[in-house]
Amino acid sequence: MKRVYVNEKWCLGCHLCEYYCAFANSGKSSMVKALRDHKIAPRIKIEERNNISFAVSCRHCEDPLCVKGCISGALTIESGAVHIDSDKCVGCYTCILSCPYGALSAGDTGAIQKCELCQKNSHGQPMCVEGCPNKAIVYEER
Amino acid sequence: MAIDFLYPEYEVVRNMDRCISCRACERQCANEVHKYDPDFGYMTADESKCVNCHRCVSLCPTRALKIVKTDHTFKENANWTGKAISEVYRQAGTGGVLLSSMGNPEPFPIYWDKILINASQVTNPSIDPLREPMETKTFLGKKPGHIERDENGHIVPNMTPQLELNVPIMFSAMSYGSISYNAHASLARAAVELGTYYNTGEGGLHEDFYQYGPHTIVQVASGRFGVHKDYLEAGAAIEIKMGQGAKPGIGGHLPGLKVGPDISKTRMIPEGTDAISPAPHHDIYSIEDLRQLVFSLKEATEYKKPVMVKIAAVHNVAAIASGVARSGADVICIDGYRGGTGAAPTRIRDNVGIPIELALAAVDQRLRDEGIRDQVSVVVGGSIRNSADLLKAIALGADACYIATSALLALGCHLCRTCQSGKCNWGIATQRPELVKRLNPDIGSQRLVNLVTAWDHELKEMMGGMGINSIEALRGNRLMLRGLGLNEKELEILGIKHAGE
């Protein structure tokens, strides 16, 4: 299955992936409309310190602890990708407790949000990857 | 605070209707132009620090930025231009030599743009390169003047070492130090993929790049930095650098600040020391001296590698080239006055040397006149900007071209001409790790391959149009060129007729 992979060697800490993510999941038609005067809550997040930086988003584990521990069945695996049904999610944060990568976060609505590889938004392909200027994030089979 | 005589050259124009304050501009500007102001809640800019490198413009996800030349002006004066005045202010302030980088930007004539290419009509067929073979492969090196046979009449090979180029384009010398590790990696990998060569410059060869040796030209320059037996043996050819088009007659200077552990090891000099390449080679004061070095290097590599000699295009370049050809060099490389540099005194860059077009024509003619054109290949550089320049150069007599500025542009360079600051925002002319990583060689090498492949396609198209199907038939074929708006003397030197003739 194709996944998003991160190579910190090439990460510039520009944070553009976060903005492209926020845009892709905003449902808006342009980035300006989606993000101007907004504080973003992206599903991919940069960790940075000194000159090291890298993006972290859902690894779409083959054996996902978040899915197994989900109390509501809101987290599911569809064709290998881990998806969230925010309607079912009650915001208990058991997935936050479980994920070894810290890849799930609280969304604005009380439900959890996470990377769904842009499969559920209008973009269709991970937009963080498209927005990365240095191929530090790639979408490929490994 | 002293009076600041200098007004910023550029203005940062930010379209606030589009800016989303993502701060990519701020994070990507090593000159610290952009800043998010939390009190205002929006981005601000200090344009006095801007070098107009377009990194921020290119990365802005909403295209909210552009950089424009300031319209702040001095009182109009055709002689004392704003630039001339500002340079006086700058030197009056610092007492220093003005430094610049990349090639001569002054509005001197560009002969390439005054030369036109021929095409077939009616009486001779043009060739469609998509349907018929078209050869742009070429070989550099001395060509034998006669065929040798043994007593049985079999041919005895008497070919001296050659460089095989799949395309008549090589990447010219840029040292590791002047450009980054990742820039070098990009050039090396592209050279391998394209079946051509890149050149180490005088910075030695990083141990990681020995694997690309068969596509590497190793340079020996006046500082002899990084030269040792393994280095010489690693390359496909050795280039002796006598001069550089951007700064003929002077040496080089890599500030100690850029000499980190890796560069120190590669150049074989102590960490943090200035790397100073002397103006002349102190063992070469004559063609005879040059011949000694040429043969020393051949001896050291058992006559298995071509030796190239690179000179800057200066006034009597034809005579010098003749001498170089007689020194035993296999290839003469001529660098025109628009050739780039990582740092040169501005006055020298902008006033010394001659155009490569004239130098090439003169050298080719002189070598032919003397009957020694076959003894050497001629490679030219110093602003080959596109495939038309390339074709014209070959028709004027070049065997192949060197490109460097074009290659750096492919890697992201925006010709801001501030390489000397060491803060290249594109990760090219810098040694700062956080900037170097901005150039991912996976991307860089691909862009170089794309560029050269595109030029090769165009070259074939144009050759086909002329009814020519191989580089060999194009080389020195000045009948295929016509001048436009050139005077008699210029046409005479170029060896071409005026358009309409």
Next chain:
Amino acid sequence: MNYVIIGNGTAAVGVIEGIRVVDKTSPITVISSEPYPVYGRPLISYLLLGKTTEEKMVQYRPASFYEDNGVTAMLGKTVSQIDSAAKTVALESGETVPYDKLCVCTGSRPFVPPMNGLDEVANKTSFMTLDDAKHLDTMLGDANDKRVLIVGAGLIGLKCAEGIYQRVSEVTVIDLAPRILPNVLTEKPASIIQKHIESKGVKFLLADSVEQFTADSATLKSGKTVGFDILVVAVGVRPNTELAAEAGCAVNRGILINDHSATTVADIYAAGDCTVSHDIAAETDRILAILPNAYMQGETAGMNMAGGDRGFNKAIPMNASGFMGLHMITAGSYEGEEYLTEEDGNYKLLVTKDDHLKGFILIGEVDRAGIYTSLIREQVPLSSIDFDLIREKPQLMAFSRAERAKQLGGAH
């Protein structure tokens, strides 16, 4: 192969999904006293709170789950006996179901200690099942006028309080322990949560217990009297071990299983709240009645029942909970060296021992807590990471570059 599962909770789902990883075809039978398709038990408080509905709750797995997995669901049927020699289970209804491999996922039941006068109380319930929640919902009605007394300030009692506090005139929680969440939290964090819950109008009576109930009031040891309209008993739970014990399985507080979820009787497995787990953080055997653990044990059982070879030895106590907007995540045990940070209303306690993270308590800021959990679960030597960075916040930056490359560059 004929698989039978007793119980229809999360562990049972784990068993079904575990079996189907290995064996796609053999029949599976699920027998459960509850009439509902599987639902996430912890959801019952969210049901009262209005964050979910019964319809959504029973979609813990899709409606076609049983059919898709070739499962015969015998719901509303209670198992009366396991005959491990004949390899059959007998139902109260008189039917007998044969099995080749059996998994006991019987869970637990509310523990109701003897309390004087409890029988006098008409409006009372436990808080464990969907039926309990529905019962409580009915008793609460729509008038927001009821006074509710909850006995037990553990997770169940407090989640119940959260579920109903906006729908009542008064909630009082009483517990014998001197602090709330005595099994989950230490003193200080318990008091933070308590204050927060109190700020929402819930009253606590701690270090106290009921001496005597009447129909609508409780007289406490301290002499106080609390009036109520509805009583919720949430003192604790007891594992349902009887069936397994009678079948010959070794049982102490819970059913004993190995890391393959096998009991001591051949072809009988067990998973979930009815079992004893090995807690690798505290290095003790204990009952870990938590949902993710139930799933993991169930899945392990399922895979092994179907002929696979899967071990699960990473059980630790852990909990993610929120009370009226204040989030809390805890895991592991709290014996060892303590590293405490309290700022901006957030509480963070890390506990280490012998170069390992053993436990943590986060209140307020709980972002990326799973990185901490993983350090405990995977028993990562702290000397192999930058502990100062980990103390600052959960971050992958604390790992070596090589480890990170593995984590972010590979499939897991």
